Amino acid sequence: MSLKKVLAIGLFMGIAGQALAETTLRVGSWLPPTHPQNTVVWPTWSKWVEEATDGRVKVVVEYGLGHPKTMFELVEDGVVDAAFSFHGYVPGRFKLTQAVEQPMLGASAEAASVAHWRIHQKYFAQANEHDGLELIGLFTHGPGQVHMAKPVEKFSDLKGKKIRLGGGVQAELGHRMGVTAVGAPAPKVYEMMQQGVIDGVFIPMVDQKSLRLKEVAKNVIALPGGMYLGSFAIFMNPDFLADLDQKDRDAILSVSGEKLSAMAGKAWDDGDKAGIEAAKDAGVNITFVKEGDALAHEFSALTQGMDAAFIKSVESRGVDTKAALTELRQIAVTYNK
Template sequence: MFSIKNMAAAGVAIAALVTSAVSHSATELRVGTWLPPTDNQNAIVWPTWAKWVEEATEGRVKVKLEYGLGHPKTMFQLVEDGVIDASFSYHGYVPGRFKLPQIVEQPGLGVGAEAASVALWRVYDKYFRVANEFEGLEVLGMFTHGQGTIQSNFRITSLADLEGKKIRVGGGIQTELSEKMKVTPVAAPATKAYEMLQQGVIDGIFMPMAQQKSLRLSEVTKYITIFPEGMYMGSFSMFINPDFLDSLSERDRQAIMSVSGEKLSRMAGAAWEEGDGEGFIAAKADKVEINEVGAAQLLSRQFNTLITGMDKLWIDSVADRKVDAEAALAELRNIARNYHRAK
């Protein structure tokens, strides 16, 4: 006789089979990452987006993080070639290709990473998408790191203290600043900073506060110099292989894009801003001397003189992109400086 108990057991078995089949049939979206697991990009941003994607696609697409794929500049090519399905990287690592998003890197924006990331996404979507700098890639989001600082093993009270010092720079606006500051620039990915500082290969780095914790730089730096309105910001994009998207149903393509764009950009910027706060705490705990330069100090006055006209240089540099760069810069600054986090 087929009892209620047997029916229940059969139902559980069938449910397990269905769950197994759904899980087995889910498409895996492989995201390549080059930062350590402790960085908020990997601890918060990608896991949160993965949850959004899985929920939006009702479990049909699942995200998997993959580490150790090489220099961050290769992420663009790895995604284009389909070696991985999606990733993120810093535009300055590929000089000349992604000039437009570096609009947000100009010194003196004076906001945190969340506001800057939202502003960058909106300006990219309105002004820059048509320039097709990301040919071969589909952009998921744009974000910035927090305000850049100088993290060093020597005290800085004047720009003259920087002359001739070996400073790690990441490209983009940092390269221009290093030239103006007369430092000896050393190009290297962020992940090499700890080793280079520890071994004395460099005297300091240009980097945001978050890396005091995420890359443990508080262990190998003695001084941090922070400019009042921001030394620079760094621009990143998050992108996916268009062929991978085309392999999905229209329903799932739309679902993935619905949890990307401004929503993803805002979250990535907010996570970095949170990381900056954690980095500040780590620096204090390790007794790193932090110099938050006052607006009236000599160093601040020197810096403001040094950066005069840099925004015009950026506008001229993107003339071949055929976009209204001046209007885009004005709008980006307006959005960023008037941004209020939604409650």
């Protein structure tokens, strides 16, 4: 055999061996491809994973896999290897995660996400609410605000209105306001408002742009710090991780955890800024509430007793929720100060 052929075969075998060594990590995403979760969070983490594993693990995002609440099961069953979802879509399973959603936190999503991760690791992990999953990140969206088709002047005007609620603390706020709650995944909100199925939605400002709410929700009440934050998990299939070489498993986890949580929170913060600008450009009427305004006082009165109610609701989890809630708020408000 000629030297040229030997070299060619060697090159081919090297390329084939490299291809065989590469592992595809399939991520399921339920938000539109234009959403910051898909334009910033997944691409950034994908780059981190590929760099940390020297290219041995490649990340691919897949869309159109169904309702976001099914993401937990799809990862548990190995249909996809990783995903993210909103804890509020699965009421009953996730309770402790509502600690970060409680009103009046007054912190950015990035700060809240870091606090969320640290408090989970210190206090909540022992309750094993994410059983069957490898939790690799926790984050929140930005402040949840009121987005309506028609203007409202005060929170009491929401009584009887059909409002899409995503679960979690939103549900409790809606109950206190006397709204008619309508359940649906976030990507369905535009269609529901366009058709008049709902009068409004509680959701962060990012979705004025990413879900095109600027076209159908022309009236927004924006509280300082918002009404609540929304808790999300980023998770992987434990078997997928176990099947990797130890060095690649460690590499993926090294670019996850608090690092991934902070990055995701910041991406959603930046998405809120873009959403506000898009809403202004579209002529959306945004009422920016200031501390001390009547609306701020009205909302504060609505939330009285929510901390105590939350702590009582998770007594069966067997953790010091009161201490966790206090520490979470300390971390969030002092982050980067």
